[in-house]
Amino acid sequence: MDYFRYKLIETSGEISSGIIKLPYKEVMSAISHLERDGSTTIFVKKLGRVACFLFELSRLRFRRKLPRVFQAEFLGNVSLMLRSGMTLITALEEAAASSENKDFEEDIKDLIIRIQGGARFSEAAENYHYIFSKTVIHLIRIGEETGKLDQTLKDASEHLKRIQGILSDTKQALLYPSFVFTAMLGGMLFWFYYVVPKIVNLFKEMDVTLPSLTVFILKVSDFIQANILHIILGTAVLVLAIILGYRGNQHFRKGVHGLLLKIPISKSIMSASTLAFITEYFSLLLNVGIDIMQSMGILRDSIKNEVYKEKLDVVSSGLSRGEGIADSFSKVPIFPSFVVRMIHVGEQSGNLPEQLAYIADDYRNRLSVLVATMGKLIEPIVLVVAGTMFAIMVGGLFLPIYDLVSKVSGR
Numbered sequence: 001m002d003y004f005r006y007k008l009i010e011t012s013g014e015i016s017s018g019i020i021k022l023p024y025k026e027v028m029s030a031i032s033h034l035e036r037d038g039s040t041t042i043f044v045k046k047l048g049r050v051a052c053f054l055f056e057l058s059r060l061r062f063r064r065k066l067p068r069v070f071q072a073e074f075l076g077n078v079s080l081m082l083r084s085g086m087t088l089i090t091a092l093e094e095a096a097a098s099s100e101n102k103d104f105e106e107d108i109k110d111l112i113i114r115i116q117g118g119a120r121f122s123e124a125a126e127n128y129h130y131i132f133s134k135t136v137i138h139l140i141r142i143g144e145e146t147g148k149l150d151q152t153l154k155d156a157s158e159h160l161k162r163i164q165g166i167l168s169d170t171k172q173a174l175l176y177p178s179f180v181f182t183a184m185l186g187g188m189l190f191w192f193y194y195v196v197p198k199i200v201n202l203f204k205e206m207d208v209t210l211p212s213l214t215v216f217i218l219k220v221s222d223f224i225q226a227n228i229l230h231i232i233l234g235t236a237v238l239v240l241a242i243i244l245g246y247r248g249n250q251h252f253r254k255g256v257h258g259l260l261l262k263i264p265i266s267k268s269i270m271s272a273s274t275l276a277f278i279t280e281y282f283s284l285l286l287n288v289g290i291d292i293m294q295s296m297g298i299l300r301d302s303i304k305n306e307v308y309k310e311k312l313d314v315v316s317s318g319l320s321r322g323e324g325i326a327d328s329f330s331k332v333p334i335f336p337s338f339v340v341r342m343i344h345v346g347e348q349s350g351n352l353p354e355q356l357a358y359i360a361d362d363y364r365n366r367l368s369v370l371v372a373t374m375g376k377l378i379e380p381i382v383l384v385v386a387g388t389m390f391a392i393m394v395g396g397l398f399l400p401i402y403d404l405v406s407k408v409s410g411r
Contacts, residue, residue, distance in 0.1 A: 003051070004030045007043040019047070021110060023117030033116065065130040066104065068164040074099060075136070076157035082150035088121060107131060120144055134298060135159070135281065142288050152288060159284050162364070163277065169367045170273040174266065180382055184389070191393060193228055196221040199397050210400055217396040254306035261307060265377070269370055274305045275339065276363035278312075283356035292319060308334065325352070 143152030318328030346355030
């Protein structure tokens with residue numbers, strides 16, 4: 001796409017000017033585009049390479065991937081407008097205008113210009129990966145080929161909402177225990193750094209003989225006071241290293257995912273979440289007519305869990321050798337026998353997408369139950385751990401006072 005400087009008389013009689021990015025090489029094509037609504041061009045000139053580069057640089061902005069909820073709402077609105085009889089261009093314009101997101105609206109305007117220049121919707125969407133995922137682009141392409149774009153956009157919207165529900169439940173289930181234990185560790189650090197030293201001064205003034213437990217607590221407190229900055233800095237570096245390693249190193253991510261799949265609570269959450277994610281995607285892709293091998297490729301690129309991603313490669317290898325779908329999944333122990341049996345039933349009856357949708361719904365329900373019961377499960381654990389820690393602290397700090405009171409009473 002190139003930039004053109006223009007000046008024209010609009011149908012209202014007003015004169016407007018500016019720079020526009022168009023998918024054309026020739027000035028005459030740009031003039032035809034600008035005059036499509038009845039306007040009359042006064043001046044049109046194609047910018048040179050340097051000017052195009054500088055203008056592109058001035059408009060350069062970092063684009064974050066849009067939230068799935070936002071994408072789902074946009075696609076749902078476009079689908080609804082198409083069903084009401086609007087053209088694709090009008091539907092895109094109206095849906096973007098109602099988003100109240102200026103950057104997004106500008107991106108959709110650029111996308112519309114590409115479509116007006118002769119590109120298909122799916123081809124234009126490929127340039128905006130932060131708006132349209134690969135799965136959505138495949139659905140748009142199928143909708144264009146079948147003439148059912150409104151239905152495939154609706155399917156894409158509902159799919160994104162279900163995926164967001166799965167991810168939200170997973171984050172909620174993992175976030176709550178993480179927050180609780182982080183708060184507990186923070187509280188303990190505060191006690192050892194701020195509270196214990198004040199009580200120690202009292203012991204020194206009273207010249208009390210300290211029991212072993214109290215001595216241990218005092219040593220821990222002294223260590224924390226002497227190394228508080230190192231502890232905070234070391235913790236921050238460790239957290240940062242874990243985050244960077246997780247984002248940038250596949251082997252590190254695989255190790256983290258493998259570890260989480262061995263811990264009972266996180267294993268239940270991650271298994272239910274990933275299986276719901278896989279079967280939801282697989283059902284959708286097969287349902288819209290994407291072949292099995294292409295579906296497996298899209299599915300592998302879509303999931304984040306490195307362990308399951310590796311296992312899907314094993315399934316794909318079996319399928320490429322001509323094995324059945326259920327047989328390929330059965331050779332990977334990470335997929336439960338329930339899932340394999342349901343896939344086998346769907347494969348034999350010819351309604352595999354429906355069976356996969358049933359599995360996805362079942363695992364979504366399991367995940368919701370896990371989230372709902374997580375609080376009840378964590379509460380007794382927190383009470384036991386916090387109670388034990390509190391008992392140790394109280395015992396260590398107040399035993400000397402108890403001994404002192406006993407001696408005074410004995411006299």
